[in-house]
Amino acid sequence: METVSTDVAIIGAGGAGLRAALALAEAAPKLRIALISKVYPMRSHTCAAEGGAAGVIKPGDSLEQHFDDTVGGGDWLCDQDAVDYFIAEAPKELLQLERWGCPWSREPDGSVAVRPFGGMKLMRTWFAADKSGFHILHTLFQTSLKYPSIRRFDEYYATELLVDGACCRGLTAIEMRSGQMRRFDATAVILAGGGAGRIFPFTTNGAIKTGDAMAMAYRAGVPLKDMEFVQYHPTGLPNTGTLLTEACRGEGGVLLNKAGRRFLQDYGMGPETPRGHPVLKTMELGPRDRVSQAFWQEQKKGNMLPTQWGDCMLLDMRHLGEKTINERLPLVRDMSISYMGVDPVRDPVPVRPVVHYMMGGIHTDLRAATPLPGLFAAGECACVSINGANRLGSNSLTELLVFGRRAALSALDFVEQKNDARPLVAEADRAQAHLRELVQRTGGGETVAGLRKEMLQTMEEHAGIYRSGEGLGAACAKLAELRRRYRRIELHDKTNVYNTDLLQALELGSMLDCAEAVVQSAAARRESRGAHQRLDFPARDDRHFLRHSLATYDAGGPPRISYQDVVITKSQPGVRDYSGAHA
Amino acid sequence: MSERAVELEVLRYNPETDKEPHFQRYALSCPQEWVVLDVLNKIKESVDPTLSYRWSCHMAVCGSCGMMINGEPKLACKAFLRDYRGTIRVEPLRHFPIERDLVTVIDDFVAKLARVKPYLIPKEPPPEGAEYRQTPAQLKRYKQFTLCINCMLCYAACPEYGLIPKYLGPAAIALGHRWNRDSRDGGREARQEELAATEGAWECSFVGACSEVCPEHVDPAGAIQQVKIESTVDWYRAHLMPWTNKQK
Numbered sequence: 001m002e003t004v005s006t007d008v009a010i011i012g013a014g015g016a017g018l019r020a021a022l023a024l025a026e027a028a029p030k031l032r033i034a035l036i037s038k039v040y041p042m043r044s045h046t047c048a049a050e051g052g053a054a055g056v057i058k059p060g061d062s063l064e065q066h067f068d069d070t071v072g073g074g075d076w077l078c079d080q081d082a083v084d085y086f087i088a089e090a091p092k093e094l095l096q097l098e099r100w101g102c103p104w105s106r107e108p109d110g111s112v113a114v115r116p117f118g119g120m121k122l123m124r125t126w127f128a129a130d131k132s133g134f135h136i137l138h139t140l141f142q143t144s145l146k147y148p149s150i151r152r153f154d155e156y157y158a159t160e161l162l163v164d165g166a167c168c169r170g171l172t173a174i175e176m177r178s179g180q181m182r183r184f185d186a187t188a189v190i191l192a193g194g195g196a197g198r199i200f201p202f203t204t205n206g207a208i209k210t211g212d213a214m215a216m217a218y219r220a221g222v223p224l225k226d227m228e229f230v231q232y233h234p235t236g237l238p239n240t241g242t243l244l245t246e247a248c249r250g251e252g253g254v255l256l257n258k259a260g261r262r263f264l265q266d267y268g269m270g271p272e273t274p275r276g277h278p279v280l281k282t283m284e285l286g287p288r289d290r291v292s293q294a295f296w297q298e299q300k301k302g303n304m305l306p307t308q309w310g311d312c313m314l315l316d317m318r319h320l321g322e323k324t325i326n327e328r329l330p331l332v333r334d335m336s337i338s339y340m341g342v343d344p345v346r347d348p349v350p351v352r353p354v355v356h357y358m359m360g361g362i363h364t365d366l367r368a369a370t371p372l373p374g375l376f377a378a379g380e381c382a383c384v385s386i387n388g389a390n391r392l393g394s395n396s397l398t399e400l401l402v403f404g405r406r407a408a409l410s411a412l413d414f415v416e417q418k419n420d421a422r423p424l425v426a427e428a429d430r431a432q433a434h435l436r437e438l439v440q441r442t443g444g445g446e447t448v449a450g451l452r453k454e455m456l457q458t459m460e461e462h463a464g465i466y467r468s469g470e471g472l473g474a475a476c477a478k479l480a481e482l483r484r485r486y487r488r489i490e491l492h493d494k495t496n497v498y499n500t501d502l503l504q505a506l507e508l509g510s511m512l513d514c515a516e517a518v519v520q521s522a523a524a525r526r527e528s529r530g531a532h533q534r535l536d537f538p539a540r541d542d543r544h545f546l547r548h549s550l551a552t553y554d555a556g557g558p559p560r561i562s563y564q565d566v567v568i569t570k571s572q573p574g575v576r577d578y579s580g581a582h583a
Numbered sequence: 584m585s586e587r588a589v590e591l592e593v594l595r596y597n598p599e600t601d602k603e604p605h606f607q608r609y610a611l612s613c614p615q616e617w618v619v620l621d622v623l624n625k626i627k628e629s630v631d632p633t634l635s636y637r638w639s640c641h642m643a644v645c646g647s648c649g650m651m652i653n654g655e656p657k658l659a660c661k662a663f664l665r666d667y668r669g670t671i672r673v674e675p676l677r678h679f680p681i682e683r684d685l686v687t688v689i690d691d692f693v694a695k696l697a698r699v700k701p702y703l704i705p706k707e708p709p710p711e712g713a714e715y716r717q718t719p720a721q722l723k724r725y726k727q728f729t730l731c732i733n734c735m736l737c738y739a740a741c742p743e744y745g746l747i748p749k750y751l752g753p754a755a756i757a758l759g760h761r762w763n764r765d766s767r768d769g770g771r772e773a774r775q776e777e778l779a780a781t782e783g784a785w786e787c788s789f790v791g792a793c794s795e796v797c798p799e800h801v802d803p804a805g806a807i808q809q810v811k812i813e814s815t816v817d818w819y820r821a822h823l824m825p826w827t828n829k830q831k
Contacts, residue, residue, distance in 0.1 A: 040693070042733050043637075043645045098714045101703035101765060103722060103729050110716030134644055135729060142701040142758070154693070177682060206639035239616065242642050335642060338661060449628040493633040495599045498683040501632045 001428060002182050005421070006034040006151070008411050009171060009186035011158045011213055013037035014044030015133070015397065016379025017192035018140035019093075019404030020411075025147035027412055034184055036153040036173055038208065038503075041141045045194055045206045046400065049133020050245035050331060051117060052125035053397035055090035058114055061122045063087045068571065070395060073119040073287050074359075074388020075530035076546065076573040077226065077566055082366050084569065086386045086395075086402050093401040094126050102139040103128050105328075115328075116250040116280050117394045119287035119578075123280070125394040130245050130331045133397055156182065157503060158212065160431045161189065161220040161375065162424040168220070168374035169424050172431040176503070179496025181435060183428040187421045188374050188411040191217055191362060192404065195380035196514040198507075200355040200463075201456035204236055204243040213381040215510035217362045218517065222370045223550035223562075225383040227514070228522035228532045229359035231391055232292040232465055236354025238309035240339050244332050244351060246393040248344075249284035251328050252276045253317040255291070256348065257298055258305040263313075267294035269578045276319045279580060286578040289390040289531045292353040296465045305350060312350035321345075353465060357396060359387040359531065360521070363550060368407035374418075376411050378403040385548065389530020439502060444488035448504045451482055451489065455508075455515055458482075463519055468535045472523035479516040480558055486512055517551040517559055524561045525549060542573050585615045589622055589664060593634065594674040596681050604681065606672075607631075613664065619671065620648055620659035623685075636685035643798055646734035649676050650685050656736035656796045676739040678748075689735060695751055696733070698777050699759030704770025721766040728761035728806055730799040737793035737803055743786055750786040751777060753793035753803035760806040763813075771813075779814035787811075 008024055010017045013035050021035050037044065056066050066087045071078050098104055098112065105113045105127050117125040128135040144150050156173040162183070163169070170186040193213025197205025218224050234255070235244045249255070254275055257263045262283065265272045269286040273279040284291075295313055298304055304311035317325060317332075322345045325333050329344075336342050336349045361383035368376050368384065379400040386399060458478045462471035486509060493501035527541035528534050547563040554560060589611055596604035609626050620638055627634050637647040641660045648659040651674040653667065664671075679687035709715055737753035738744050744752050759778045763771045777783055787807045794804040820827050 039637075039639065039647070040689075040733075043639055043647045045639065045645070047644050047732075048640050048642060095712075095714055099703070099705075099709045101762070101767060103726055104714075106717055106719050106722050108719060110718045110721070112714050131644070131730070134732075138729070142696075143703070145697040146700075146702050177688075206641065206645060208639045240641060331644075338643075338663075448632065491632075495597055495633075497598055498635050498686050500627070500635045504632075 001432060002180065003185060003423065004034055004182060005185045007032045007186065007415050008188045008190060009034045009036060009184045010190045010192055011036050011171065012044070012192035012194060012379070012381070013041035013152070014192065014194055014379065014400070015046035015136055015140060016400035016404035017190070018137070018144055019401050020190050020192060020378060020408040021144055021150045022140065022147070023405040023408035024412060025149050027409065029149060031149060031412070031415070033150045034153060034186065035150055036156045036158055036184070038155060038157040038212070040154045041152070042138060043208070044137060045209050046137040047134045048204070048206060048243065049397055050130045050243060051247040051250070052115060052127030052132045052394045053094055053136065054117065054120065054125050054392070054394040055094040055398055056087065056124055057091050057094070057112065058124065061124050065121055066090070066124060069120050070386065070392055071388070071571045072574070072576055073392040074390055075540065075576060076571070077385070077388030077529060077548070079385050079567040080569040080571060081567050082384045083386050085366060086399065089402040090398045093398060093405065097136060097139060097401070100139050100143045103135055105129055115247055116278060116285060117392070118246050118249065118285050118291070119281060119392040120394070121281050125250070127247065130247055130329050136397055157506065158216065159435065159506065161216055162427045163220050163372065164422065164424050164427070166373060168372050169422055172428050174435070176498050179499055181432045183423070185421050185423045187415045187418070188376065190407045190411055191375070191377040191381055192379045193381045195358040196511060197355050197358065199455065199511045199515040199518065200459045202241050202460065203355040204233060204241055205355070210507035210511050211514035212507065212510045213377070214361055215513040217370060217375065217377065218513055218553045220372060221553065222372050222375065223363045223552045224517045225360055225363040225548050225550055226385060226521070227358070227360035227517040227551055228525050228549060229389050229530060230355060230463065230518065231288055231357040231359060231531050232353040233288055233356035234291040234295060234353050235315050235351040237335065237340050238307055238312050238350055238352045241354045242335050242339055243354070243356065244315060244335065244349065245329070248315055248317055248329060248332055249278065251324060252278050252320050253315055254284055256314040256316055257303040259303065263298050263303065264291065264294055267297060269294070271580050273580065282578055282580045287390055287392060290578060292465050293533060295353050307350055310352060312352050314348035315351045316348040317344045318346065318348065357391055359383065359385070359389065359391050367410040368403050369410050374414060376407040378407040389532060438505065439491060439494055441490055444490035446485050446489045448489060448501065448508050451486060452508050454478070455482055455512060459515055463522060466533045466535050467522055469523065472519055475519040476523055476558065479512065479519055483512050483516060513553070520559050520561060521549045521551050546573060586612045587615050587664070589613045590670045591622055591626070592670050592672045593685070595684055597683055615665060617664050618660050619652055619662040619664070619673065622664070623659060635683050644732060646732035649734040649736050649739070650674065651677055651739065656739035658734060658736070658798050661798055676735055678739055678745045679735065691748065692733070692735060692738065692752065692755065695755040696758060699751070699755050700770060700774050701758045701762060703762065703765065703768055704773055706767060706769030715767045717766050724766070725761050725764035727801055728757045728764070730801050731758055732799055734798065736796045736798060740792035740796040742790055742792065743788055747782070747786060749782045751783045753807065756784055756810060757801060757803040757806040760810055775814065775817070778810050779817070784810040784814070
């Protein structure tokens with residue numbers, strides 16, 4: 001097996017992975033960096049983020065207020081020391097991107113512009129029209145080309161972490177062009193592989209978001225934290241799931257039921273605010289969990305608009321006018337026209353909540369370190385946790401910068417203190433043997449498409465916006481069954497070059513592990529908090545569940561669920577108030 | 584959702600098992616509102632799991648799914664069935680080596696992109712603890728060139744690139760030019776070596792196909808002509824007004 005020897009290996013070359021690579025290249029020019037991704041960096045899903053990135057910069061705003069919005073928005077499940085660090089680093093990171101040339105939208109005086117976002121009390125979301133993630137990703141990628149020490153391995157699919165006793169020492173990956181397996185010997189590994197939205201059928205997430213990094217850590221014994229918290233973004237196009245950014249509402253768009261009523265006022269987010277003059281942190285600028293839940297309730301009452309793609313609400317932006325829509329929301333207009341045949345300048349756009357983001361992920365601490373020495377994680381695949389039970393829109397782009405850099409500095413520390421890379425030849429050979437067995441297996445009878453379909457149906461039916469003990473029980477049983485059947489999966493394509501049948505089989509393995517962690521964690525959390533709503537336990541229960549769940553992998557059965565206390569430094573759990581009364 | 588019959592003729596090539604690329608036909612029924620990518624996904628899922636192609640975002644921003652559709656470079660996620668009649672022919676992007684089926688090798692572009700130094704070479708150090716000031720008008724001078732998603736449609740459309748593979752090509756030139764036009768940047772001279780070289784902008788014969796096929800409405804042809812004008816001005820300055828030459 002060909003091998004690559006490196007100091008730090010980074011898996012994933014989206015926002016978090018690239019930010020980590022840049023931090024390493026700048027801090028230690030002689031360090032050997034391997035940036036490994038199953039896609040070219042510019043294909044990473046960071047490119048699809050639209051609205052912006054939050055960071056305190058404007059006069060009148062303060063770190064304390066960003067802290068309060070984030071912790072309250074997360075229904076007090078955030079670790080407050082992590083939030084403190086995040087909030088303080090946020091403006092520095094956004095400024096750093098500006099200095100790397102990110103084309104942020106500007107005020108007439110040339111300063112960076114900010115826009116309102118859901119759950120935020122003040123305008124603090126930096127943006128580049130409605131392609132903020134795209135511009136962040138391309139700025140980072142192009143800047144990374146300055147550093148020869150960043151050695152890229154584009155279209156390499158990482159399969160397993162190599163772990164020796166209690167230390168991570170590298171990984172195995174398939175070079176997709178040749179189909180050959182490579183061993184990466186690394187002193188430290190940073191996981192930055194993104195979320196797992198594709199475990200649901202209706203999602204804003206691209207095809208690549210299959211939870212590979214999460215699953216890789218999980219199988220290596222690192223717990224997945226708070227996996228039951230899955231964010232539904234309120235406004236997706238109903239046929240394709242394409243995201244229409246929250247900035248639609250930040251700019252003044254409103255949500256209507258089929259009678260034309262701004263129904264959010266009936267779900268604790270009123271009173272109604274003047275159309276076109278959004279008031280922060282209420283009505284359409286409520287947090288995503290509350291808005292998506294209001295949709296569900298309203299749908300139960302029969303107040304939503306039936307369409308061929310299911311019940312929808314209407315996102316009305318007509319009053320913003322063509323000029324504002326073109327300047328601030330050009331992608332939204334283009335997508336609505338192309339995929340729905342609706343021009344938001346002229347007509348309200350039908351939308352419905354869509355799976356968007358995993359608050360949970362690989363268990364990390366404030367230093368972006370996992371419990372496994374030598375293994376770090378950042379971005380959506382990690383859970384540090386600043387997002388708690390519900391992430392505020394525009395915190396995640398900032399998060400991948402802040403913790404991408406933090407993971408890099410921690411990894412560098414680790415490399416400097418403990419430079420004893422050791423090749424794990426036998427472990428890598430075992431990984432290769434597993435892969436061979438999968439490719440050559442015959443007579444198994446199970447197919448990738450078949451199992452994936454059953455998984456998607458299960459998640460849609462039982463792990464959505466509202467859940468029940470009974471439904472989750474059924475989902476747990478189904479996922480256990482699917483994991484068993486996965487061992488009998490049989491490939492049609494047994495060739496080497498760019499074998500996407502194999503790739504999808506491996507991705508399905510990752511998704512099944514992540515999905516099981518979601519439903520098992522959700523079944524164990526007998527309360528309702530943030531994005532996790534239980535019909536059978538409708539109240540928040542701080543006495544028992546002001547804790548993070550930790551799902552620990554078991555090859556032969558369901559994960560073991562344990563709990564860890566939330567770090568509370570200054571904000572005691574309170575009432576989340578998104579009525580206009582707080583104004 | 585009204586369904587319609589769709590027939591796709593897809594170029595297949597597996598270097599391990601095929602001597603030559605060949606077409607394979609797939610006939611199936613699909614919703615009228617679908618895009619070609621949706622049809623490929625249905626084939627992959629229910630007809631032929633061996634078909635290989637790249638895709639991810641399904642919203643024309645990741646740039647993965649560029650392919651030739653009825654002879655035109657398109658993103659498969661934005662090629663609507665409603666715009667096609669009869670058999671739809673799907674091939675890998677022209678001018679690139681085929682890695683497998685619809686997957687092409689894009690190493691050439693990736694290497695060229697790095698050569699144009701597509702990053703900020705600051706004109707002056709940033710203000711202490713604050714952002715560079717850049718007015719909306721200054722932003723507008725380069726903004727459209729930042730919208731390139733690296734999808735490679737312009738290379739597939741460019742007749743020059745087909746003839747002269749060493750040509751830097753539309754996207755790489757537009758991206759280099761993007762930084763030259765940024766008010767924060769002072770790196771034009773460092774980029775000129777590549778952009779204004781014979782195999783840079785001067786190779787372009789101004790057919791303009793690149794700008795026509797760009798799914799993001801970037802105008803690489805415009806960028807290339809601007810580079811030519813600017814380098815002509817450089818030449819006249821250096822040769823006719825030598826006293827304006829910068830001290831080196």
